Amino acid sequence: MAEREVRYKMGAAQSVSAETFGRPGRRTFRLVAEAGRAQSFIWLEKEQLVQLALYLQQAVKQIGETVVDKDSAPGETPWMGDPLEQDFHARQMQLEYDKEANCFVIHAYEGDEDDPDAGAQTSVSFWITMAQSSALADQALRICAAGRPPCFLCGAPIDPDGHRCARADGHAVFETG
Known part of the structure; x- marks a missing residue:
């Protein structure tokens, strides 16, 4: 992904x-x-949050x-200009590591790169910082894992009111415990 212009550089x-x-x-997820x-x-x-967390953890x-x-x-x-509050859905994200600072920079974009209104x-x-990165990764993975458990056959989430597994084709009996 090419370097894109960032409207609000919040700093540290x-x-x-x-x-x-x-x-x-029915959960929604956000970074603050x-x-x-x-x-x-x-x-x-x-999935964006999971991927960000896994990459941060590995890096x-x-x-x-x-x-x-x-x-x-x-x-x-840190940002010292006028008070600023942004609230948006990120369609694209970029993570970069600055070797000199030993820190990560997270970029979040509301639109796609090729969007005419980008x-x-x-x-x-x-x-x-590295400590913030590690803590964020742990927290994000913990909240993402707290959702519906995946089916061991197809990987799709199991709803509390039942699960129709495409791989079982309706012929398998699943026991709990």
Whole structure:
């Protein structure tokens, strides 16, 4: 993915967290980032949050094996402009690692790169430390795993009111416990 212009560069996040709302099967997910006087609510699909968390978890582990005893120091200060609050659904996300700062930068874009209105849509970026990255990954994976359990045959989520498994073709009897 080519480098895209970011409308709101929030700088170093003082806090970043993953949240979910609703009951399993109807949940919505978002990232909340706070940096100085800026706050962003970035709504995601569950799969986007899972992939972000898995990548952060893997990257933190790999980087931790090669970069020893280096502090994380974000390359930008937190947002100090007028109070800013963004609330949008991210269609695209980008994660970059800054070796000098030993931090990640998360970019979230409301629109696709080839969308004709992409420049007018919301986009934010913020820096997170290695410790924040690890905590975010753990939190995101925990809330994503708290949903409906997957069917062991087809992998589709099992609803509380029953599950029609395409692989069982209606002929298998499933026992619990």
